[in-house]
Amino acid sequence: MSIISMTGVNKVYPPRQRGQSEVVALDGIDLTVNKGDIFGIIGYSGAGKSTLVRLVNALETASGGSIVVDGTELVGLRESELRRVRLGIGMIFQQFNLFSAKTVWGNIAYPLTVAGVSREKQTARISELLHFVGLADKAHSYPDELSGGQKQRVGIARALATSPGILLADEATSALDPETTDEVLTLLQRVNREYGVTIIVITHEMEVIKRIANHVAVMEAGRIIESGPVFEVFSHPQTAASKRFVNTVVNSAPRDKELAALVERHPGTIISVAVNDTDASQSEVIRHLIQREVEFELIHGGIDNIQGKTFGTLTFALRGTSDNVRAAIDAVSRFANVEEVA
Numbered sequence: 001m002s003i004i005s006m007t008g009v010n011k012v013y014p015p016r017q018r019g020q021s022e023v024v025a026l027d028g029i030d031l032t033v034n035k036g037d038i039f040g041i042i043g044y045s046g047a048g049k050s051t052l053v054r055l056v057n058a059l060e061t062a063s064g065g066s067i068v069v070d071g072t073e074l075v076g077l078r079e080s081e082l083r084r085v086r087l088g089i090g091m092i093f094q095q096f097n098l099f100s101a102k103t104v105w106g107n108i109a110y111p112l113t114v115a116g117v118s119r120e121k122q123t124a125r126i127s128e129l130l131h132f133v134g135l136a137d138k139a140h141s142y143p144d145e146l147s148g149g150q151k152q153r154v155g156i157a158r159a160l161a162t163s164p165g166i167l168l169a170d171e172a173t174s175a176l177d178p179e180t181t182d183e184v185l186t187l188l189q190r191v192n193r194e195y196g197v198t199i200i201v202i203t204h205e206m207e208v209i210k211r212i213a214n215h216v217a218v219m220e221a222g223r224i225i226e227s228g229p230v231f232e233v234f235s236h237p238q239t240a241a242s243k244r245f246v247n248t249v250v251n252s253a254p255r256d257k258e259l260a261a262l263v264e265r266h267p268g269t270i271i272s273v274a275v276n277d278t279d280a281s282q283s284e285v286i287r288h289l290i291q292r293e294v295e296f297e298l299i300h301g302g303i304d305n306i307q308g309k310t311f312g313t314l315t316f317a318l319r320g321t322s323d324n325v326r327a328a329i330d331a332v333s334r335f336a337n338v339e340e341v342a
């Protein structure tokens, strides 16, 4: 069931200065996020990701199109009605955006006070959330006394205070080191599983998508150029930009210097085979090489796990008669994506 649905959404900003032209930040966005998704949106700087998020939580208005959030059409809605929609959406940020003069407790209490929640209920909710994010002992600390990862955990607790159904995470781990990033991503997965919150993750890092998203949309120049289940986009990227993102995190075929070094050490035929556990398993590839009496050596590559599925590219140096090598490549090519790299 869809919880966010965008159809033909445009956003045009007026020129920043006289003489400049207007900026088309979003250009015909069609997007459906289903309830329970961890939906990743990836793109380089300026692709339009933050603009898209600001439209979803109604911080900005669209120039055209339709945006339906949890059954409510946002386009054309009055400010008082937009406020109600915003209550159902939590948000976390790259720079955490905590109130530095308030304690951890005070930060989490803030949205509850604004929503008119009684003191008693606030206390119960804040205690629950502090335990959930593992900061029960930091209730009376100030943000300055916390590490980046702890600050983001406060950010998550504050965003969840009013029990929103949707959480928007805008580059939420971009300021954190890899280990802390991992902790925060694990926490977001718990938010999704244990509280049933739909999460939209905005990032320029494919690792984040690979780690937690089930669905991904790739943005470029204000458009969504590719979208689908994470495993599909990783295993069959359709556009140059998606391929570049995928190559940052998965073992792909060797190129340039790396390839030249391999060729020097392994004269003969070198092939790269994309393997996965749905249609091109590693064992099937190896079985065909053995059957065709081809000697082989695994010289490059590796296997990843994406959404519980095996995925990777293995590069083999093949040795044997040219007929056998050809027959082996033909046989493997029937079910797997094979690239003869040398």
Ligand SMILES: Nc1ncnc2c1ncn2[C@@H]1O[C@H](COP(=O)(O)OP(=O)(O)OP(=O)(O)O)[C@@H](O)[C@H]1O
Binding pocket: 013, 014, 016, 023, 024, 025, 043, 044, 045, 046, 047, 048, 049, 050, 051, 052
């Ligand atoms: N208030 C604004 N006025 C004019 N142009 C804007 C405004 N906000 C964003 N833009 C422009 O819209 C385009 C998309 O910006 P946006 O911030 O959504 O991209 P992004 O993918 O989130 O990039 P980043 O990660 O750098 O924030 C950019 O060309 C940006 O300069």
